[in-house]
Each structure stands twice: as structure tokens, then as C-alpha cells.
Amino acid sequence: MADMLVQLLKLPPQEELLARLEQEGIRIHRALAPDKHRVIEWVALNSTRNAASEADVCFSRAPVTCYLATRGADILGFACYDATALNFFGPTRVLDSEQGKGIGKALLLKSLHSMREAGYVYAIIGGVGPAEFYEKAVGAQLIPDSTPGIYRDFLGRRNR
Numbered sequence: 001m002a003d004m005l006v007q008l009l010k011l012p013p014q015e016e017l018l019a020r021l022e023q024e025g026i027r028i029h030r031a032l033a034p035d036k037h038r039v040i041e042w043v044a045l046n047s048t049r050n051a052a053s054e055a056d057v058c059f060s061r062a063p064v065t066c067y068l069a070t071r072g073a074d075i076l077g078f079a080c081y082d083a084t085a086l087n088f089f090g091p092t093r094v095l096d097s098e099q100g101k102g103i104g105k106a107l108l109l110k111s112l113h114s115m116r117e118a119g120y121v122y123a124i125i126g127g128v129g130p131a132e133f134y135e136k137a138v139g140a141q142l143i144p145d146s147t148p149g150i151y152r153d154f155l156g157r158r159n160r
Contacts, residue, residue, distance in 0.1 A: 027070050051091040066079070080092065081115055089108070108138065
């Protein structure tokens with residue numbers, strides 16, 4: 001899976017999408033330290049153990065670099081940045097039953113806007129699956145010869 005590059009100075013606005021989701025009872029917000037074990041368990045159950053390890057790292061950063069999509073106390077999705085490497089977005093996941101509502105895009109935008117606020121001008125989306133989604137959502141472009149990228153020495157690379 002290749003990496004993609006995003007120009008953070010040209011991000012689309014996020015306010016309208018976040019407001020629409022909020023009206024539907026879906027909140028996009030930064031995870032808090034007390035959420036850590038529940039979030040890590042959710043990620044391991046609904047994504048992969050590898051993604052759970054990456055999300056765990058996000059709780060050691062200040063502020064926490066993991067965003068959640070929630071409806072009440074239920075987690076619908078998550079997105080991380082600065083996990084495996086600084087200036088990298090990912091991993092991310094939205095429940096299959098909640099896809100198509102804009103939650104993934106909202107998590108992506110919230111994370112990338114936070115990266116821009118932290119001083120990054122460009123961000124790397126590591127090991128993308130749905131390249132077309134990232135192209136459409138934020139104008140991301142594939143980085144040539146970026147496979148396997150940061151994951152080249154990853155012990156579980158074959159099982160990812």
C-alpha cells in the first residue's frame with residue numbers, strides 16, 4: 001500500500017460537516033486519557049491489533065492525537081495521527097454500519113486540521129487503502145515508490 005501526500009494549507013473547511021453530524025447525534029472529538037483502554041480495545045476488536053498498537057501511542061502525546069466519532073457513549077470510528085511516525089495520518093476506521101454518513105471524512109478533516117494547527121504544512125497518509133477517498137476528500141496525491149514505506153521493517157507486515 002502506497003503513501004499519499006496532502007497539502008494542509010489547502011484543506012477544505014470542516015465546520016459544516018461537523019455541524020451536520022452533531023445534528024445527527026454524532027460527535028467528533030479528541031479522545032481523553034480516561035478513554036484509552038476502551039478505545040484501544042475497540043480498535044483491536046473493530047480494526048486490527050496493529051492499529052490498536054498505533055492508537056495506543058497516540059495517548060502518550062499531548063494533546064492526545066486520536067479523534068473519536070461517538071453517538072452518546074458508543075464509539076463509531078476513530079482516526080489517529082503522529083502514531084507510527086510524526087506527520088503521518090492513520091490508522092483510521094469507521095464501523096461498516098456507519099459508513100457513508102461523512103464520519104470518515106470528518107475524522108480525516110479534524111485530524112488534518114489539527115496537524116496544520118501543530119505547524120505541519122504537508123501530511124503523509126501512510127499505507128492507504130482507499131486512495132480515491134483521500135484524493136476526493138482532501139486532494140491527496142500518491143507518493144511514487146512509497147511501498148512499503150515506514151512499514152518496511154514492521155514485523156507483522158505480511159499479516160497487515
